[in-house]
Amino acid sequence: MTDPRQSRRFRFVRHAYVEGVAELVYAFDDGEELVERIYFPEAPTVPAERAAAFASVLQLLHLIVGVSYYKAGVPGQIEIEGGLPDQATAELLDTLYLHGLAEFAYRNGLDLRGHIHFPHAGRRPTSPSALGLPARTLVPLGGGKDSLVSVESIRSTGVEATVVWVSHSPLIDACAERTGLPRLHLQRELAAGLFELNRQGGWNGHVPVTAINSAILLLAALIYGYDTIAFSNERSASSATLEYDGQAVNHQWSKGYAFEQLLQQWVREHVGSDLVYTSLLRPYAELAVTRAFARLGSAYFDVFSSCNRNFRILGPRPADRWCGQCPKCHFVFLALAPFMPKPRLLAIFGRNLLDDDSQTAGFDALLEYRDHKPFECVGEGGEARAAMYALSLRPEWREDALVARFAAEILPQLDIAGLALEPWLAASAEQQVPAHLLPALAVIEGRN
Structure with a gap:
């Protein structure tokens, strides 16, 4: 060839x-x-x-x-x-x-x-x-x-x-x-x-x-x-x-x-x-999905992984389910944090990614702060900022290194009115879910 x-x-x-x-x-x-x-x-x-x-x-x-x-x-x-x-x-x-x-x-x-x-x-x-x-x-x-x-x-x-x-x-x-x-x-x-x-x-x-x-x-x-x-x-x-x-x-x-x-x-x-x-998930932003997973997915907490390094065709894979370094690990950790008890989340990942200064650049990209969104299957910058803001208001998270940095350095540059979680949790009408699967949407939203 x-x-x-x-x-x-x-x-x-x-x-x-x-x-x-x-x-x-x-x-x-x-x-x-x-x-x-x-x-x-x-x-x-x-x-x-x-x-x-x-x-x-x-x-x-x-x-x-x-x-x-x-x-x-x-x-x-x-x-x-x-x-x-x-x-x-x-x-x-x-x-x-x-x-x-x-x-x-x-x-x-x-x-x-x-x-x-x-x-x-x-x-x-x-x-x-x-x-x-x-x-x-x-x-x-x-x-x-x-x-x-x-x-x-x-x-x-x-x-x-x-x-x-x-x-x-x-x-x-x-x-x-x-x-x-x-x-x-x-x-x-x-x-x-x-x-x-x-x-x-x-x-x-x-x-x-x-x-x-x-x-x-x-x-x-x-x-x-x-x-x-x-x-x-x-x-x-x-x-x-x-x-x-x-x-x-x-x-x-x-x-x-x-x-x-x-x-x-x-x-x-x-x-x-x-x-x-x-x-099925088309009506929802990533944060709505992570909220649903925190509620519905307890049977999978010890087996699931969204870390794409586990699924590459060539090259090394992480020793466990989460490499802790890639954009997917960063985003899933951040998106689950507002909806899951902190000890449970740390047990899933085996570490606290938000209390590690070496992860700063990765989380900045998710926040679209001085960088663009990563080339990965992650949520929008607005979602990441809303999740980080929510954590900055919670005593169990706000002293962690990257949350504290967000509050001190990034938050003053943002419009707090645009950082609410709730809009990201609302369903959109833009979808083509067939009638026989519509009851599943009520489950995802916790309306069942």
């Missing part, structure tokens, strides 16, 4: 599904094929009435997963062999690749605006009917607080649910087992050649993983028979990390509401009227 940055074409070569294995093949120019496989264990035969929908989703899966490989070279020409998608699908992909790779482009000094164009076969009439999918819900599990809030709130409503994850993480395995719900463990095997491309000088960086997992779960819903996929992406995910050269750069773009709406619309037009793709 040679440097993919010298390539002119990125090719979607072919895709297939045989006996529970989806095989997705890519290539740069006429180079070596890159073959990714996704495994669906004990997969039943897909019923004939779902065949057309299945073919549409399998193609979409091939095209979305390709973002992991395309980014190594970002050539200007995209070729799709074996049949072009329709215009609506191509437009979804243009949008996903542009915004989902915005952080990657920013960090690598690239500008992808006007660069990505998926070919298509024009508009096609699409009006799929209902597929007759069983009334049950797939709940993607990430091992952190958000998906566990969804699990517990859905469980309390009596909706039939299965937890599902696409990972090799023992931490997620442990959380899945602790739920006591039926479990579905899917596996994604990246093409070995991708890592060789990186060694040869290919571009590297963040890709929209939630979009990839969403496409995988759409296929799983058709294979195993589920009418709902309920992710746990909160309202704060729609907030950009920063603005650069006229473009919003959002680390969490594929977790945001814009992508959720785009994909749900695509499902309605290309798959079936009775398959729902949604996010």
